[in-house]
Amino acid sequence: MVDADKFYSELGKTFEPGIITQVVLAAMDSAKQGKKIIGLTGGMYDPPSLPGEEVSRVLAEASEEDWREMLQYGGTVGSLELREELSKFMAGHGIEADPNGEIIVTTGSQQALDLVARVFLDPGDVVIVGAPTYLSALGAFRQFNPEIRSVEIDEGGMNVEALEAELGRIEAEGKWAKLLYLVPSFQNPTSTMLTVERRKRIVELAEEHDFIILEDNPYGYICFEGEMPTPVMGLDEGGRTMYTSTFSKIVSPGMRIGWLVAPREFISKMVEAKSNVSICNDGITQYVAAQLFKRGEVERQIPKVTEVYRRKRDLMLEAMKTSFPVEAEWNDPEGGLFLWVKLPEHVNTTEILMEAVENGVAFIPGSNFFAEPVHNYIRLNYSFPSEADIVEGIQILGGLLKKAV
Numbered sequence: 001m002v003d004a005d006k007f008y009s010e011l012g013k014t015f016e017p018g019i020i021t022q023v024v025l026a027a028m029d030s031a032k033q034g035k036k037i038i039g040l041t042g043g044m045y046d047p048p049s050l051p052g053e054e055v056s057r058v059l060a061e062a063s064e065e066d067w068r069e070m071l072q073y074g075g076t077v078g079s080l081e082l083r084e085e086l087s088k089f090m091a092g093h094g095i096e097a098d099p100n101g102e103i104i105v106t107t108g109s110q111q112a113l114d115l116v117a118r119v120f121l122d123p124g125d126v127v128i129v130g131a132p133t134y135l136s137a138l139g140a141f142r143q144f145n146p147e148i149r150s151v152e153i154d155e156g157g158m159n160v161e162a163l164e165a166e167l168g169r170i171e172a173e174g175k176w177a178k179l180l181y182l183v184p185s186f187q188n189p190t191s192t193m194l195t196v197e198r199r200k201r202i203v204e205l206a207e208e209h210d211f212i213i214l215e216d217n218p219y220g221y222i223c224f225e226g227e228m229p230t231p232v233m234g235l236d237e238g239g240r241t242m243y244t245s246t247f248s249k250i251v252s253p254g255m256r257i258g259w260l261v262a263p264r265e266f267i268s269k270m271v272e273a274k275s276n277v278s279i280c281n282d283g284i285t286q287y288v289a290a291q292l293f294k295r296g297e298v299e300r301q302i303p304k305v306t307e308v309y310r311r312k313r314d315l316m317l318e319a320m321k322t323s324f325p326v327e328a329e330w331n332d333p334e335g336g337l338f339l340w341v342k343l344p345e346h347v348n349t350t351e352i353l354m355e356a357v358e359n360g361v362a363f364i365p366g367s368n369f370f371a372e373p374v375h376n377y378i379r380l381n382y383s384f385p386s387e388a389d390i391v392e393g394i395q396i397l398g399g400l401l402k403k404a405v
């Protein structure tokens with residue numbers, strides 16, 4: 001065996017198994033020993049709600065010509081048929097985007113985050129994120145060694161006064177904030193909704209301080225009360241916002257259909273960046289995705305799965321009320337897939353995780369969502385576990401948390 005370490009690039013050296021990989025490995029080990037682990041971890045889909053029948057019907061009805069197209073190389077930018085459907089879908093949610101030049105199909109939103117990082121970030125560039133924020137966005141950005149600055153997330157999403165203060169500090173240091181990364185609607189991990197006033201103010205701040213925005217919106221469509229507010233991109237007339245969303249939470253994470261909307265110049269750069277990583281997207285899933293839109297299946301699937309998640313959220317909240325320590329605080333999200341729990345400051349939830357896995361339940365420690373060391377939060381997912389597992393998992397976890405506080 002060669003001395004592997006000596007061959008790695010500086011970037012290569014940074015790739016270590018993250019927390020989700022570690023939890024999955026620990027769960028697999030336990031499963032091998034015949035132990036069941038209840039996963040309240042990743043934002044996976046409710047298994048019985050996956051649209052298997054709809055997908056197989058689309059494929060069964062595909063013509064010979066359709067198959068020839070699906071099985072051939074396609075363009076790096078993604079299939080035109082799908083981009084046209086995405087354009088219509090987004091128009092229904094407050095974003096106008098020309099399918100020819102303003103949309104690129106990606107392998108999930110995660111690829112969109114990587115492309116933006118690749119095309120826009122140099123070492124030392126200042127990127128502003130929420131505290132807390134989506135852990136794999138931090139991972140995508142960190143590949144390019146930016147300076148990550150955090151701004152508080154409160155009940156109304158990113159606190160704009162705190163953002164303004166941070167922008168002032170960055171400028172006082174002689175630096176320039178280049179990119180703001182936002183998950184405005186049912187943010188991961190807090191499930192908070194950025195208020196409309198704050199959305200407007202952020203667009204103004206982008207003009208005043210000359211930064212661009214990456215709006216990441218996988219969860220906004222999973223809305224328990226009312227409608228998703230207009231995305232930040234829909235409020236921005238200055239062409240400073242890029243927007244990414246995905247099939248992963250609304251239709252199927254396994255299909256790996258994501259998309260990125262941006263001004264034309266940015267898209268053409270990202271198409272070239274993407275061609276080095278993958279020449280084109282999967283033709284079969286792009287075809288299926290376009291057909292699901294055309295048949296109205298996407299619009300039917302969203303309220304269907306939202307209803308399931310509303311029930312599961314209620315059930316988890318109910319179980320927490322009876323099982324969690326009185327010192328714990330949590331939100332009551334109006335959409336999305338997660339609950340965000342705060343424990344007293346002395347509690348280190350990363351230390352509790354392995355004991356929890358040994359006791360049959362897994363969660364994601366909150367520290368993974370902060371650029372700074374913060375250890376007293378946990379993120380709980382309610383979309384994936386069955387109703388019985390939600391009740392049992394929360395009972396087990398509640399017992400461990402009571403011991404820890």
Ligand SMILES: Cc1ncc(COP(=O)(O)O)c(C=O)c1O
Pocket residue numbers: 043107108109110111134183188216218245246247248253257258
């Ligand atoms: C905020 C956020 N952005 C992006 C992603 C990536 O989603 P995908 O690559 O499955 O589309 C996720 C997944 O959980 C997420 O929570």
